[in-house]
Amino acid sequence: MTAQNQTPVTAESLQSEITRHLKLSLGKDPKHASLYDWRMSLSLALRDQVVEPWFASTRQTYEGKHKRVYYLSMEFLIGRLIEDVTINLDVEGVAVEAMSALGQDYYTVVANEPDAALGNGGLGRLAACFMDSLATLAIPAYGYGIRYEHGLFEQHFENGQQTETAEGWLAQRHVWEFERPEVAYNIHFGGYVSDEGGKAHWHPAETVLASAYDTPVVGWKGKWANTLRLWAAKPVKLFDLDSFNRGDYVGANAPERLARTISRVLYPDDTTQDGKELRLKQEYFFTSASIKDLLRRFLSEGNKIEDLPNHVAIQLNDTHPAIAGPELVRLLIDKHDLSEEAAIDTARQCLAYTNHTLLPEALESWPEDLFARILPRHHRIIQMIQERHLQQTGSHVRIIEHGNVKMGELAFVMAHHVNGVSALHSELVKETVFSDLHAAYPDRILNQTNGITPRRWLYSCNPALRGLINDTIGTAWHTDLEQLQDLNAHLDDASFQQAFRAAKATNKDRMAKWLKDRNGITLDTSAMFDIQIKRIHEYKRQHMNILETIALWNEIRDNPTANWTPRVKIFGGKAAPGYALAKSIIHLINDVAATINNDPVTKDLLQVVYPENYNVSMAEILIPASDLSEQISTAGKEASGTGNMKLSLNGSPTIGTLDGANVEIREHVGAENFFLFGLTAQEADAKRGEHGYSRRAIESSPVLSRVLGQIAAGVFSAGDRYRYSDILHNLYEHDYFLLSCDFDEYFAKQREVDAVYQDVPRWTRMAAANTAGMGWFSSDRTIRGYAKDIWGTASVI
Numbered sequence: 001m002t003a004q005n006q007t008p009v010t011a012e013s014l015q016s017e018i019t020r021h022l023k024l025s026l027g028k029d030p031k032h033a034s035l036y037d038w039r040m041s042l043s044l045a046l047r048d049q050v051v052e053p054w055f056a057s058t059r060q061t062y063e064g065k066h067k068r069v070y071y072l073s074m075e076f077l078i079g080r081l082i083e084d085v086t087i088n089l090d091v092e093g094v095a096v097e098a099m100s101a102l103g104q105d106y107y108t109v110v111a112n113e114p115d116a117a118l119g120n121g122g123l124g125r126l127a128a129c130f131m132d133s134l135a136t137l138a139i140p141a142y143g144y145g146i147r148y149e150h151g152l153f154e155q156h157f158e159n160g161q162q163t164e165t166a167e168g169w170l171a172q173r174h175v176w177e178f179e180r181p182e183v184a185y186n187i188h189f190g191g192y193v194s195d196e197g198g199k200a201h202w203h204p205a206e207t208v209l210a211s212a213y214d215t216p217v218v219g220w221k222g223k224w225a226n227t228l229r230l231w232a233a234k235p236v237k238l239f240d241l242d243s244f245n246r247g248d249y250v251g252a253n254a255p256e257r258l259a260r261t262i263s264r265v266l267y268p269d270d271t272t273q274d275g276k277e278l279r280l281k282q283e284y285f286f287t288s289a290s291i292k293d294l295l296r297r298f299l300s301e302g303n304k305i306e307d308l309p310n311h312v313a314i315q316l317n318d319t320h321p322a323i324a325g326p327e328l329v330r331l332l333i334d335k336h337d338l339s340e341e342a343a344i345d346t347a348r349q350c351l352a353y354t355n356h357t358l359l360p361e362a363l364e365s366w367p368e369d370l371f372a373r374i375l376p377r378h379h380r381i382i383q384m385i386q387e388r389h390l391q392q393t394g395s396h397v398r399i400i401e402h403g404n405v406k407m408g409e410l411a412f413v414m415a416h417h418v419n420g421v422s423a424l425h426s427e428l429v430k431e432t433v434f435s436d437l438h439a440a441y442p443d444r445i446l447n448q449t450n451g452i453t454p455r456r457w458l459y460s461c462n463p464a465l466r467g468l469i470n471d472t473i474g475t476a477w478h479t480d481l482e483q484l485q486d487l488n489a490h491l492d493d494a495s496f497q498q499a500f501r502a503a504k505a506t507n508k509d510r511m512a513k514w515l516k517d518r519n520g521i522t523l524d525t526s527a528m529f530d531i532q533i534k535r536i537h538e539y540k541r542q543h544m545n546i547l548e549t550i551a552l553w554n555e556i557r558d559n560p561t562a563n564w565t566p567r568v569k570i571f572g573g574k575a576a577p578g579y580a581l582a583k584s585i586i587h588l589i590n591d592v593a594a595t596i597n598n599d600p601v602t603k604d605l606l607q608v609v610y611p612e613n614y615n616v617s618m619a620e621i622l623i624p625a626s627d628l629s630e631q632i633s634t635a636g637k638e639a640s641g642t643g644n645m646k647l648s649l650n651g652s653p654t655i656g657t658l659d660g661a662n663v664e665i666r667e668h669v670g671a672e673n674f675f676l677f678g679l680t681a682q683e684a685d686a687k688r689g690e691h692g693y694s695r696r697a698i699e700s701s702p703v704l705s706r707v708l709g710q711i712a713a714g715v716f717s718a719g720d721r722y723r724y725s726d727i728l729h730n731l732y733e734h735d736y737f738l739l740s741c742d743f744d745e746y747f748a749k750q751r752e753v754d755a756v757y758q759d760v761p762r763w764t765r766m767a768a769a770n771t772a773g774m775g776w777f778s779s780d781r782t783i784r785g786y787a788k789d790i791w792g793t794a795s796v797i
């Protein structure tokens with residue numbers, strides 16, 4: 001049974017279910033119910049609606065013996081779930097009505113839900129969008145990851161500087177999940193390997209339990225639902241009674257503490273590797289549990305092990321789960337008696353790997369001695385995989401080299417396909433990091449340009465624009481985003497333009513109110529909202545944006561009565577706690593904001609705001625309100641970007657470089673609707689070869705020199721001349737990310753943006769053309785690509 005033939009939900013039925021849960025699940029009388037109680041009751045009532053389609057989908061998959069996709073990811077940045085479910089089940093209106101009949105405001109209840117922040121940024125959010133599309137397309141799939149007790153840290157600003165505190169989403173009950181105590185696997189670490197009767201035996205030293213928690217992921221109109229299965233680490237032995245009886249009460253808890261550490265926290269790094277033992281254990285922990293689980297499911301259907309690739313497609317989201325290759329080979333050899341060759345071959349036919357970055361610091365590798373100590377059996381298996389790879393291809397690329405186990409090479413060799421995440425990135429994968437492996441396996445690399453789910457990133461977060469699109473071209477775009485191109489026929493229509501501006505104004509008002517309530521800051525909603533939201537990183541160049549802000553401030557002060565375009569520069573994003581330069585950039589942005597926002601000369605023309613603790617829910621408010629999207633990374637460094645897609649889809653033209661998916665966005669929305677500047681990836685590479693390029697670029701730019709001079713003089717740091725010497729030194733001496741070389745063109749392009757923004761019909765046309773042109777960037781298109789080119793699966797309904 002699908003939701004199609006389930007009894008339709010009405011406001012009355014939902015209301016009575018909410019009341020029932022309030023009483024029976026929360027044990028509360030409506031008179032004494034708190035916001036939390038109402039949220040729990042609403043969530044439980046909604047969750048009930050998901051269960052039937054979920055069961056039906058599982059049943060259908062078993063009955064049809066359909067191939068399943070297993071998406072292995074260290075991160076699933078899912079955010080809040082109430083809206084996700086009401087939108088997908090098409091019951092948002094009903095939920096609003098039901099809550100209101102109970103005297104509650106639905107949107108207040110929704111905003112009370114903590115974000116499930118089980119990810120750092122793009123990589124984790126992509127996994128969440130993919131889960132949404134897999135369910136919408138009815139492709140049987142499981143997401144496998146870690147149920148971190150603490151998601152991404154909470155960011156605070158103290159005197160303009162980032163501080164971090166632990167996030168605690170599980171402090172309250174996570175009402176969407178079902179605990180599965182019966183689904184648990186022993187995961188081993190350490191020990192040694194012996195050879196007995198020609199077989200290897202692993203004698204592990206340490207064991208923890210991986211215990212499953214399932215969250216249903218429902219697709220559009222509730223026609224299909226898949227499972228997100230997250231693993232929590234638990235002790236095999238709950239409690240050390242001997243220690244307790246000896247009076248060692250702390251020691252008695254040691255087994256639990258040790259085990260729980262593994263799923264305790266999400267590593268807060270984005271595109272940098274963290275070579276800690278705990279991280280390797282986390283990776284093996286969830287990967288091993290997932291592989292064991294999918295094998296159990298496969299065998300329970302009466303299949304023969306040789307048939308595995310016909311039933312199982314495993315996607316590795318970056319190298320974090322790359323140990324899946326050796327783990328599957330180990331189980332096939334040690335537990336299922338396959339030959340080495342057959343095991344490698346079978347595993348490879350199941351596995352595919354997505355590369356998300358070319359940054360060398362992000363390419364995972366483990367010291368071989370550490371690796372061999374934690375995973376001695378896998379160490380041997382990797383040596384065996386390497387030998388066969390070297391023999392079969394004649395390649396000289398090794399997986400273990402200079403005392404390091406290289407996870408990118410491992411994932412590549414063990415995958416039948418390797419994909420990049422934008423056209424440019426996939427080409428660079430072929431030409432740079434994996435060029436030698438590409439020569440050895442020329443058919444292995446392909447491209448799947450990223451996408452975003454239009455359910456969350458337009459339909460749900462932007463009701464104003466959704467309504468206008470429905471009124472203008474109908475609703476076919478809900479399931480086929482490329483229908484948005486029908487908007488092209490209306491771009492010059494004055495009444496459409498006016499309605500488009502009205503929708504944007506509504507969203508800007510909503511954001512302004514949100515910021516006022518949250519931080520007491522007042523925004524000028526008639527100003528251009530210029531937004532850069534993403535992790536703070538040198539390659540993303542938030543510092544170029546803030547330096548440009550200072551330059552603009554200077555120009556306005558030099559000539560305050562000129563025809564300036566008022567702007568609000570909005571920043572959002574976190575820096576990895578150990579990334580000192582990124583933290584300096586945050587400090588600088590906040591310092592500049594404090595100075596500029598208090599300048600009576602410019603205060604009506606230029607404002608800088610940086611709301612702390614950027615997350616998915618904040619993105620849902622900021623993105624619809626944006627006028628200008630900043631996608632200004634150094635060309636060749638942003639693998640794809642997905643924030644760029646969300647902003648453009650919501651009618652916010654891009655100022656950006658030819659990097660990642662920007663290239664394809666520009667092609668789809670039209671070059672005339674994109675503000676392009678900067679070096680190309682090739683030019684950037686060539687530039688780095690020119691001795692002293694950055695100092696020369698700075699000295700030849702009066703605008704940039706002046707800005708850097710002001711920072712060096714302490715203009716933004718209460719006279720402290722050294723506060724930003726790290727940034728200044730970096731820019732003058734080794735500006736690897738070429739801020740100095742792109743700055744002048746960026747500044748000039750911003751002035752062009754100013755001029756176009758004042759031409760209201762022209763700007764509106766551009767903004768709407770962005771929405772019209774972005775249909776291709778639906779993650780439904782991306783998932784269809786993976787299904788066809790990589791997984792060999794398709795929709796089953």
Ligand code: OX2
Pocket residue numbers: 121122123126270271272318356357362421450638639640641642660
């Ligand atoms: C990110 C990439 O930096 C970003 O460009 C891309 O859009 C996203 O992944 C999804 O593909 N950690 N985060 C990323 O890569 C890594 C590694």
